[in-house]
Structures are given as C-alpha cells and as structure tokens.
Amino acid sequence: MSKLYMARNSRVAARTLDGEMMIMSGRDCTLFTLNKTATILWQSADGLTPLDEIVKLRICTEFAVEPAEALQDAETLARELTRHEILQISEEPIPQGNPAAGES
C-alpha cells in the first residue's frame, strides 16, 4: 500500500481559538471549523510525515481506535479536506517553503 503525504494549503488562513481550529479559504471566504481529528491532520501536515505515521503517533494515542480503521478514516478525511482545498495530498513527500503558511 502506498504512502500518503499531506501539506497545508498556503492559500487558507488558519487560527486556533479556545481549542477550536478555524480555517478560511482565501479563494471564496468559506469558513471551516475542524473537528479534533481534522485538527490533528492539519497540525501534522508537514508534507514529509506519511499519514500512517501520523495516525499511529497522534490519532491512535489520542483516541482508542484500531490502527487500520483509524488509517482508513483519516485517509477519507484527508481527501475531504483536500477537496475543500485546505490540504494537498500526494503519494510523494511535498516540500514546503513555509510549513505553517497561513496560520498564526
């Protein structure tokens, strides 16, 4: 099974407030509030760490879930976030000039 890498889209603005991660699309001003799992994916999306490692190190330790099931759910979520142009995904590492683009 191939690896999946995720990077943050630099064309969004992101901010955490009171534990909530909010993201706004710079293209059409759509506002997204991420749930806990999506927040972990966003925070871990450095373009270099494969998704299965993120799931193992961050998601399975946070939630009591089976690794295989968690990976499947995380991949579905990553693809959804990609469809909203919040993340970009690739089967190759994604080099990034500014890994925390858009966030402050």
Added chain:
Amino acid sequence: MPQLTTEVEQHSLVIEIGGMPVRVNTTDPGFLGILQSRYSGFVGESHDAEIEFDVELAAPNPADRDADVEVKYGFGRWSLTRGDFRAEWEPSTRLGWIRQTANPYSIDAVLRIVHTLALARQGGFLLHAASAIRNGKAFLFAGVSEAGKTTISRLAPPDVTLLTDEISYVRRKGDGYIAFGTPFTGELAKLGENVSAPVSALHLLAKGSENRIDEIAPGEAVRSLLANLLFFAEDEELVQATFHSAFEFVSRVPVARLTFVPDARVWELIG
C-alpha cells in the same frame, strides 16, 4: 474663428467617513448637489484627501443592470464593477475614477467597498451592525436583515448618539477599536452622527421574550463576527487579513448575545 476648446468647470467635495477623506470630482453641479445632500454631516474641509475620484456620469446600461458586485486587484489597481457602476482605484497614486448614472446609490456602494479595502489592511472593518455611543462608549449591535438593528436604533433613549442603524465602521487603534458614525443607513433612513468613541462591546442581536445578555463562546463570537463583516474583494491576501482581524477583535472586545423584546427597556442593559 470658432473656439476650439471649451473650459469645463470642475466641482468637488470631500466626503470624510471614519476619518478618511475622499475627494469626489464632477463636472455636473446637479450631481454635486445630490452628494452634498446625501452626505450631509460627512462633507469635510480636508485638502489632503487620501483618495480622489473623478466621477463620469453616463447613461444607464439596461443590459448590465442586475450584474453582481465584483472587486478585483491587478496591475496595481482595484477594479470595482456592479450593474450600475464601474470604478478603478490605484492605491499608489490615490487616484481613481467612477462611471455611473447621476444617483447617490452607486457612489455609496463604491465608498463602502473602498473603505472595506482600506480598513482591511489596517485591522478594521465595516460590519452589518447598528452602533451607538452612550456614556462615551460605543456599542455595536450586529445581525443580519430583520435581526433588529433598526428596531434597537429606534428604541434608543435621548442620551444615546446613533452612529448608524445599518453599517458600522470599526477602526483599530492601539490595543482597542474605535467606532465611527457613518452615512450608510438602513430602514431608519437617518444618517448617523459623524462622531466616534472606543468600542466597549459587540452584541449579537436576537429577538426573544425577555431582555437579557448572555456570554457566548469565543469560537461562536468569531463565526458570528465573520458572518456579519462586509467584504467584497476576491483577494486572498485581504481575505486572510480580515480573517485574522476578526480574531484580534474578539480577543480584545467583549462579544455577547443580546436577546430583546421590542421595547425601550432593553437599553437598561446597555452602557
């Protein structure tokens, strides 16, 4: 010998909203009169306008009448279009032009857009909110259409100075924010007073069976603020700046839900 050139007299006035003087030039004295009447109380004396627009009056174009507003930046200038106007503004030279028919509504839309663009870079914004000053403090009352902006403005007691019943003007100053009066009116059709005061609170309006103020979570405050901001530009940099401005505002100004019945006692909770 016939005269080859005709000297055209140019008229101008300065419309100063939110402390930002905008000079408007026109060759039509009738249109100048329309502007003087429309912006009564906001016509300033400043010779140092931050932006200067030449207005060219044109015949209406029925084909484009219903086109939506579009605001884009390219080649160093903003381009503003809607069914009833076209305008351009070049920030580096501070000059621009507006092409519209002789009515006060088109230029009003241009001014609203230009102010949102200027404020976005300075941490400020225009907000769908009524606002008023009481005891030297400004209060904002935000909500969509029918939320009660005009109602709460109409219920204001005599010691309250109304800044607007429709579009509030908020400018960042130091660690706080200042609300300014605007000529942008809603159903009340009454221009705000051209004064300003530090913002003390933002109330999100809700109609109910009693008057009360409830705290809300910071996340909800930001979402509500963003939902009520006026923003037109298709520009990623400004979208990001405005997004961060909303968070800055919520971290500095108390935001609460104001539920009210439509009678004047609601003002006992304000100020």
